[in-house]
Amino acid sequence: MNSQKTPRLRYNREVKAFKSHLSALPRYPYQHADAKVKLDQNESPYELPAELKARALEKLAGLPWNRYPELHAEKLREALAEHLGWDKDALVAAPGSNLLIQSLVYAANQVLDTSPSFPYYAVSARLANAPYRAFPLRRTREGFELPLEDLLAAMDSPPGVLFLPSPHAPTGMLVPGALIHALAQKALETGWLLVLDEAYHQFSGTDYRPLAASNPQVALLRTFSKAFGLGGIRAGYLLAPSKETANVIQNMVPPFVLPAHTAAILETVLEAPAYAERYASEIQKERERVYAKLREHPSWRVFPSSSNFLLIKTPDAEAAYLSLLKAGVLVRRQDQYPLLEGCIRASIGSTQDNNLFLDAAFNLEASHA
Ligand SMILES: *Cc1c(COP(=O)(O)O)cnc(C)c1O
Numbered sequence: 001m002n003s004q005k006t007p008r009l010r011y012n013r014e015v016k017a018f019k020s021h022l023s024a025l026p027r028y029p030y031q032h033a034d035a036k037v038k039l040d041q042n043e044s045p046y047e048l049p050a051e052l053k054a055r056a057l058e059k060l061a062g063l064p065w066n067r068y069p070e071l072h073a074e075k076l077r078e079a080l081a082e083h084l085g086w087d088k089d090a091l092v093a094a095p096g097s098n099l100l101i102q103s104l105v106y107a108a109n110q111v112l113d114t115s116p117s118f119p120y121y122a123v124s125a126r127l128a129n130a131p132y133r134a135f136p137l138r139r140t141r142e143g144f145e146l147p148l149e150d151l152l153a154a155m156d157s158p159p160g161v162l163f164l165p166s167p168h169a170p171t172g173m174l175v176p177g178a179l180i181h182a183l184a185q186k187a188l189e190t191g192w193l194l195v196l197d198e199a200y201h202q203f204s205g206t207d208y209r210p211l212a213a214s215n216p217q218v219a220l221l222r223t224f225s226k227a228f229g230l231g232g233i234r235a236g237y238l239l240a241p242s243k244e245t246a247n248v249i250q251n252m253v254p255p256f257v258l259p260a261h262t263a264a265i266l267e268t269v270l271e272a273p274a275y276a277e278r279y280a281s282e283i284q285k286e287r288e289r290v291y292a293k294l295r296e297h298p299s300w301r302v303f304p305s306s307s308n309f310l311l312i313k314t315p316d317a318e319a320a321y322l323s324l325l326k327a328g329v330l331v332r333r334q335d336q337y338p339l340l341e342g343c344i345r346a347s348i349g350s351t352q353d354n355n356l357f358l359d360a361a362f363n364l365e366a367s368h369a
Pocket residue numbers: 042095096097098099118165169197199222223224225226234235236
């Protein structure tokens with residue numbers, strides 16, 4: 001065999017070239033599995049409309065692949081600015097909003113978060129070795145509540161960045177507008193930057209552009225990965241409240257970072273973006289249907305959601321995950337997070353996917369009984 005050609009890796013060696021805090025970091029908590037019904041990443045079950053996809057492919061074919069893309073995706077930012085009514089110079093585009101999260105964390109004096117929350121805020125803070133604090137949500141009878149008093153008190157320390165998914169992830173809860181306005185007001189008084197991560201806003205019908213446009217301490221993070229059905233394309237953007245804020249974050253991302261093909265696809269999509277609203281309203285309808293059905297489940301407890309996924313408390317997350325997988329349905333375990341013992345998360349898929357999920361969920365119960 002050719003084992004001789006493969007150099008032997010030396011394990012258990014300390015990597016002295018890197019900052020020491022980096023060596024003990026766990027890998028990102030995602031494990032791939034194959035399944036007929038994929039409900040583990042809150043993706044859109046719908047592909048781009050065929051006509052738009054064909055138009056995008058044509059545009060791709062006409063691009064000079066030997067040439068670098070624009071420095072900061074100027075044309076795309078212009079199209080986005082036009083589409084959203086935002087200042088192009090206060091808008092930063094990147095291949096995925098995760099990169100913008102990382103950039104915001106690297107720029108921040110300190111990071112504030114809720115717990116549980118979108119894991120990449122905490123992961124980024126650990127990478128950056130940034131001071132980081134997360135306040136646990138409170139359990140209520142119906143679901144969860146933001147720890148408003150804790151967050152407000154923490155904002156009396158030197159200003160940094162507060163991340164808040166709105167609607168919240170991974171709980172799916174709608175964050176009450178009054179709380180967001182209270183945090184925004186505190187940010188205005190203290191110099192904190194409140195970053196509302198609106199990854200799922202199309203599914204809740206909320207849109208905090210008016211707030212970010214009137215408060216220089218509120219920024220919005222958005223993605224094409226969910227409602228727009230472009231998870232594979234990798235694109236997100238920051239709507240900054242000022243050019244100064246945008247400039248700092250723009251400097252944090254490398255030059256020419258948005259690939260020409262990504263920009264071309266997004267520019268095409270922005271010529272006819274209305275499909276995303278149709279998709280989102282289909283998902284909302286399906287979410288209410290699946291939610292109502294799951295409320296009748298004998299041993300699961302489903303939390304109210306304003307998003308494109310449902311958080312569900314089961315008697316045993318591992319058992320639920322494995323039984324669903326055996327039935328061909330892939331969901332995401334959430335039981336590693338505080339407050340979420342027994343919890344799994346299931347994306348809302350197509351009607352057919354959702355029916356298979358519901359069948360599996362109720363049969364699983366029958367097979368246990
Ligand atoms: C899915 C998701 C994102 C999107 O990240 P991308 O890198 O743009 O795909 C951001 N924030 C939250 C809360 C999400 O769930």
